[in-house]
Amino acid sequence: MLNTLRKIVQEVNSAKDLKTALGIIVLRVKEAMGSQVCSVYLLDPESNRFVLMATEGLNKRSIGKVSMAPNEGLVGLVGTREEPLNLENAADHPRYRYFAETGEERFASFLGTPIIHHRRVVGVLVIQQKERRQFDEGEEAFLVTMSAQLAGVIAHAEATGSIRGLGRQGKGIQEAKFVGVPGSPGAAVGTAVVMLPPADLDVVPDKAGDITAELALFQTALEGVRNDMRTLSAKLATQLRPEERALFDVYLMMLDDASLGSEVTNVIKTGQWAQGALRQVVTEHVNRFELMDDAYLRERASDVKDLGRRLLAYLQQARQQTLVYPDNTILISEELSAAMLGEVPEGKLVGLVSVLGSGNSHVAILARAMGIPTVMGVVDLPYSKVDGINMIVDGYHGEVFTNPSEVLTKQYAGIVEEERQLSLGLDALRELPCVTLDGHRMPLWVNTGLLADVARAQQRGAEGVGLYRTEVAFMINQRFPSEKEQLAIYREQLAAFHPLPVTMRSLDIGGDKSLSYFPIKEDNPFLGWRGIRVTLDHPEIFLVQARAMLKASEGLNNLRILLPMISGTHELEEALHLIHRAWGEVRDEGTDVPMPPVGVMIEIPAAVYQTRELARQVDFLSVGSNDLTQYLLAVDRNNPRVADLYDYLHPAVLQALQNVVTDAHAEGKPVSICGEMAGDPAAAVLLMAMGYDSLSMNATNLPKVKWMLRQIHLSKAKELLAQLNKIDNPQVIHSTLQLALKNLGLSRMINPTSPKKF
Numbered sequence: 001m002l003n004t005l006r007k008i009v010q011e012v013n014s015a016k017d018l019k020t021a022l023g024i025i026v027l028r029v030k031e032a033m034g035s036q037v038c039s040v041y042l043l044d045p046e047s048n049r050f051v052l053m054a055t056e057g058l059n060k061r062s063i064g065k066v067s068m069a070p071n072e073g074l075v076g077l078v079g080t081r082e083e084p085l086n087l088e089n090a091a092d093h094p095r096y097r098y099f100a101e102t103g104e105e106r107f108a109s110f111l112g113t114p115i116i117h118h119r120r121v122v123g124v125l126v127i128q129q130k131e132r133r134q135f136d137e138g139e140e141a142f143l144v145t146m147s148a149q150l151a152g153v154i155a156h157a158e159a160t161g162s163i164r165g166l167g168r169q170g171k172g173i174q175e176a177k178f179v180g181v182p183g184s185p186g187a188a189v190g191t192a193v194v195m196l197p198p199a200d201l202d203v204v205p206d207k208a209g210d211i212t213a214e215l216a217l218f219q220t221a222l223e224g225v226r227n228d229m230r231t232l233s234a235k236l237a238t239q240l241r242p243e244e245r246a247l248f249d250v251y252l253m254m255l256d257d258a259s260l261g262s263e264v265t266n267v268i269k270t271g272q273w274a275q276g277a278l279r280q281v282v283t284e285h286v287n288r289f290e291l292m293d294d295a296y297l298r299e300r301a302s303d304v305k306d307l308g309r310r311l312l313a314y315l316q317q318a319r320q321q322t323l324v325y326p327d328n329t330i331l332i333s334e335e336l337s338a339a340m341l342g343e344v345p346e347g348k349l350v351g352l353v354s355v356l357g358s359g360n361s362h363v364a365i366l367a368r369a370m371g372i373p374t375v376m377g378v379v380d381l382p383y384s385k386v387d388g389i390n391m392i393v394d395g396y397h398g399e400v401f402t403n404p405s406e407v408l409t410k411q412y413a414g415i416v417e418e419e420r421q422l423s424l425g426l427d428a429l430r431e432l433p434c435v436t437l438d439g440h441r442m443p444l445w446v447n448t449g450l451l452a453d454v455a456r457a458q459q460r461g462a463e464g465v466g467l468y469r470t471e472v473a474f475m476i477n478q479r480f481p482s483e484k485e486q487l488a489i490y491r492e493q494l495a496a497f498h499p500l501p502v503t504m505r506s507l508d509i510g511g512d513k514s515l516s517y518f519p520i521k522e523d524n525p526f527l528g529w530r531g532i533r534v535t536l537d538h539p540e541i542f543l544v545q546a547r548a549m550l551k552a553s554e555g556l557n558n559l560r561i562l563l564p565m566i567s568g569t570h571e572l573e574e575a576l577h578l579i580h581r582a583w584g585e586v587r588d589e590g591t592d593v594p595m596p597p598v599g600v601m602i603e604i605p606a607a608v609y610q611t612r613e614l615a616r617q618v619d620f621l622s623v624g625s626n627d628l629t630q631y632l633l634a635v636d637r638n639n640p641r642v643a644d645l646y647d648y649l650h651p652a653v654l655q656a657l658q659n660v661v662t663d664a665h666a667e668g669k670p671v672s673i674c675g676e677m678a679g680d681p682a683a684a685v686l687l688m689a690m691g692y693d694s695l696s697m698n699a700t701n702l703p704k705v706k707w708m709l710r711q712i713h714l715s716k717a718k719e720l721l722a723q724l725n726k727i728d729n730p731q732v733i734h735s736t737l738q739l740a741l742k743n744l745g746l747s748r749m750i751n752p753t754s755p756k757k758f
């Protein structure tokens with residue numbers, strides 16, 4: 001069964017559209033299960049009816065015509081109960097309804113499973129059989145698995161707009177929402193431009209092309225690969241035996257006009273662009289080979305794939321040179337990289353979407369520094385099929401809307417304009433201090449990672465750097481930067497902000513922040529070898545970094561060192577020992593620097609409980625609310641599937657944050673917060689009320705937080721906090737906070753797209 005399933009999935013995934021995919025599913029499932037009928041019903045959101053979309057065994061003329069409401073028939077029952085229904089004789093069931101046009105009276109047994117995507121029923125898959133019998137557990141499990149596969153296919157079809165008024169063509173356009181994780185705040189409305197990973201045939205979409213131009217492109221690609229093959233063959237002449245070199249001749253033959261070459265040419269002549277035609281032909285060949293039982297022939301699939309990849313690389317290269325980016329480009333890729341951002345001409349890029357990655361990928365950090373709304377980790381987005389369509393990026397919530405309706409587009413365009421006006425208005429705040437209406441002064445600092453952040457931070461009037469993520473420079477590099485290289489990077493940061501303080505965090509890798517040249521493979525990376533754990537195990541890395549920081553601060557003396565992922569005093573003591581050792585060494589080498597203030601991050605629950613003990617040994621504390629929230633709530637901060645549970649306004653998180661301030665102050669130590677929460681204007685009100693001494697955030701949000709805090713009394717903020725402290729439900733906390741700020745006339749700065757989070 002597993003093998004059959006694999007084959008069906010493979011075939012379905014290579015189907016060119018939803019109709020074909022559904023056709024394959026009903027045919028193959030019917031065959032595999034030996035049933036007489038297999039049908040798919042999809043829920044049309046416009047009419048809220050399950051519409052028969054594909055069938056093998058029922059009357060095909062009823063496709064698109066037969067439909068039932070959720071409270072009608074057995075299909076409706078499966079859809080509303082969201083459970084499989086396995087009946088020996090369907091007609092005996094009280095919910096059975098007979099549809100004359102389908103001819104289903106001939107079938108007795110019925111097995112239906114709901115098709116569910118992200119908790120939403122999108123359809124029902126049904127098999128039926130003439131004889132009365134209960135389908136066994138294995139059959140039921142097979143159909144459930146098939147439904148789960150189908151759910152993904154349907155979600156993809158929604159994204160590309162191929163489900164539009166099911167069964168009633170052309171009736172309205174349906175928008176689809178894809179959920180990822182927030183990468184960089186803000187909203188954008190624009191046109192999707194997909195940057196495909198180099199030479200990956202599987203993700204090349206169908207697209208119309210100019211026949212003459214595409215034929216010429218393909219001929220050039222063919223010539224390119226032929227030349228490469230000849231060169232390669234000649235190069236390996238001395239290393240390979242003649243029979244091994246024969247492979248190159250096979251390749252050359254396959255490229256021939258009478259073979260693969262001519263097949264692709266024929267598809268291009270139907271109007272398909274060269275890349276799509278190549279994918280189509282290669283996939284057909286590969287599928288045929290892979291389904292063969294003979295192991296040798298199965299292997300041939302990889303030859304065809306290899307050839308396809310080589311041809312594609314040439315075609316992509318040619319396209320890249322002629323690609324015109326539209327105004328309001330929303331750049332999409334499976335895995336965005338910093339280099340890709342550089343490809344888009346200045347002023348055209350309004351949004352970013354990455355299928356993989358998280359809010360902490362360096363692209364997301366770069367996007368925040370550039371102020372470009374970004375959504376990361378949109379794992380369900382069929383990115384290869386969305387090129388050229390209209391799209392909305394909601395970087396606040398980590399949501400992407402494909403084919404948005406006019407209403408939604410207008411709503412978001414309004415938000416974009418509102419934000420533009422807002423940021424123009426906020427520029428005026430630059431020179432003004434962050435002080436509340438009753439005179440409480442709250443220093444606002446920035447988080448930085450790249451040099452690009454520096455200019456923005458300065459434009460926004462930051463009063464210091466609360467968190468410089470040193471790992472970003474390591475992530476962009478191809479190897480560990482040397483002490484000298486690090487010194488130069490750190491010096492730039494320190495000099496740019498001088499005399500304002502710059503808090504440099506020691507290398508915080510692991511978790512989702514990996515270095516290509518120092519791979520860490522773990523089953524549970526967030527609970528694994530992360531942050532200080534890595535650098536204490538590698539004192540040479542820690543010492544080099546500390547020495548570089550200390551040397552970089554010579555004559556500037558605005559350095560502060562911050563230690564990440566501390567889970568207890570033992571780690572802190574070890575790290576302090578290493579910093580003192582590095583300090584001694586650089587002074588011995590003649591660098592005259594004072595011992596900088598050293599701080600510890602509170603981002604692990606254990607550290608919350610040990611705040612006092614830790615505070616005694618350091619000069620300052622800084623709360624990493626990003627990690628603290630994930631560890632307190634046991635919710636992976638980068639996993640879009642549990643993103644709804646990740647909530648820094650959860651009462652447990654608020655309580656922990658309050659305890660940290662109380663304990664730090666009891667030891668007479670200042671405490672700041674540098675997680676994303678500090679950059680949320682509404683949350684900042686609460687943090688100020690708790691007594692945080694400074695807030696550190698991305699430069700984009702700094703003016704918003706300043707605006708908010710300048711409009712409120714500290715006394716009012718404390719009242720609000722006291723009121724929220726009595727609430728045990730996170731949702732109620734959100735709505736109470738939102739309402740209170742609205743009543744104070746302060747809702748303008750709360751994320752305008754947000755019903756729930758700020």
Ligand code: PEP
Nearest residue numbers: 603624625626627674675
């Ligand atoms: C945090 O965890 O809140 C933090 C600021 O550090 P990072 O996001 O880099 O883990």
Ligand code: MG
Nearest residue numbers: 603624626627
């Ligand atoms: Mg952290």
